[in-house]
Amino acid sequence: MTVAAYSSEIGNPITDDIKKISLLKQNIPKDYKITLRYIPKEVSGMCWVKLNVFHLEVSLKGLAQKFGNISSNKDNIGTLVQILQEMRYHIGHGLEDSMLEFDCHYVNEMWLTAKYFEFVEDFFNTANSSRDVEDCEPPPCPTSTKTTVMTTTTPSTLSAQHSTNEKRNGLPDDPEKGAFLPKVVQSSLMSLLAILFIAVVVFLMVWKIKSRRNTPQTERSPEEGPALFSGEEANIPPLDVEISEKNRLNIILAV
Template sequence: MSLLKQNIPKDYKITVRYIPKEVSGMCWVKLNVFHLEVSLKGLGQKFGNISSNKDNIGTFVQILQEMRYHIGHGLEDSMLEFECHYIEEMWLTARYFEFVEDFFNTANSSREAEDCEPPPCPTSTKRTVTTTTTVSTTSTQHSANERRNGSPDDTEKGVLLPKVVESSLLLLLAIPLIAVVFLLVWKIKSRRNAPQTERRVEEGPALFSGEEANIPPIDVVISEKNRLNIIRAV
């Protein structure tokens, strides 16, 4: 046992579930044999297959299994009766192996009682149960009130829904108005960009065009002819 303790770091913590002697009395060994076996198995799995620590721990596990076999089937019933008295802690290496040594020394020097009468469960456990029940009841009442009055999320959704519908209707009404405005703008631009020929057709045809516009009036032609006749007569 001392060699095994030296091979494990002093600051290493080992988990163990146990019942104190002042609670279990003459049934202390009987009530702790199974959980000590489980704890040593977990510790043995931390070492490799070729480790001497694993072999030494395996030896202790076999001894505990033989003890459980001799105790018989009443072990499980006794453990259930003392269930509320079990404590789970993490001990340093020295404290853990002191417990292991005390267990084997007590098992070799004392005789276990066949019938074990458990003391009343600790009051802390009752308080925990009462608190849990109160919290559950309060949660149930709160849920019922929310279903009856509607949760805050449902109220907010009810307020936001009409606003969304109103915004959608306003958008639908604005679409035709926007279309009319675009149509008017398009017509104005079309009139400004109309071809010049169309404007001329609307104003009517010109009186003279091309060479016809350069022909002198009839009165001018007659006066020129008179001048030529006068010159000839002279």
Template sequence: MIWIRICVHLLLFITLGVHSSKFDVNPVTDDISRLSILRQNIPKDYRIPVHYVPKEEGGMCWVKLNVFYLEESLQDLAHKFGNISSNRKDISIFIQMLQELRLNLGTLDLIMYDFECHYREERWQTARYFDFVKDFLIAAQNREDSDDCDPPPCPTTPHTTTTEQYSKETVTSSTKDCATGCTPHHDQHFLPEVVERSLLSLLFIPLLALVFLLVWKVRSRRNEQDLHQNPGEDGLFTGTEGTAPPLDAEISEKNKLNVIETV
């Protein structure tokens, strides 16, 4: 009886372990509806960066090769929205699903290294991006993967990566939720302008001091020259005072005139 109980418990444990390792997602119903809502809330011409391996090159390992970079791409997209945005909440659901799938798939470093030359970097419009997410979820649900993956030969010419920039429009929703939840894009050239202004102000201070020093030096030289050309004020009236007749002589002449008049 003890061995029978042990066997029953072991079978139950194995059965529960197999079911828990399966990717529990049903994209045909609820999750696909969330994808359609996200497609409507994000502008059609908005371009989202993607790092992926095409399905024709990944084969049965396509899910394993794309789960990590797709999760990373969705995280970057979620950061474009505010914390209270419903779009960010919906994207977080898909991120959690991909995290659980990645943990169940085990170590992916080796296979990703083998297919390294087949990865491509592009920027897709909203519709194509969420079609890719939909195809990935369906493939993960159907367990379209294998442990034995042989990479095809690397291409002779490297894939050209698209250099298109993000659309100048911010990620705004057709509803009020995204209009208040989106994070604005900050200008990256603001910091260099501030640094440039501070450097100019620092250069202006020593220049002003140099000009002030030159003006003071010129004025001091002029004052020295004026002192050499004009002697002291004490000797200005010495000549006139020397030529003036003495006071006693004037008094004697007046006395003589008075005597003559009386006579």
């Protein structure tokens, strides 16, 4: 039974329905994304219309809810939904069983306005020209792709692994870490040598200052020449004092 037969019961010729699809394509923004769950033609074959009727109805209902009650877009979408509901009624209860058999072949997509309504228009044109098929043989389900399990490592787990490897092997786990150790040792040795050099310089300066303080004050410079008296000779009284004492004794004896 064709779409024209379905739509005749509610008084809408098929040609008018296709025109409404074109109006919807023009009125809805081009960058609008519409969700749809469907089965490609190459998978479902002659059962393509039958297997897509329910999910297309669900998609159009969700799209109609985005418009106001007085919107012409909502009215046009409502007409298409009524046709799809009538199609499901004529297909009968076998639709659910067929959908379950093809369940692994359904695809979820979000299409822009133009591509979405191209699919809708293709659906109604195919439904109008095709015949009902009762038995639908599903192809084998696609092989599930192997999911690679990604193990998340935290810094704590990495440090624990590195320490374990170092305890077992006595060597760092990371090659870059092993190359980094000599640089650390070299920099520490250079710092130690610099500290020792500064300590030696300070020690020499202190020793020189102390040695200058301990030098005797009687030491004369070479420019002043040798000292006239040294030792006990420096304490001998002057000669004129001795002469005056002798004169005094002579005077006393003469008296």
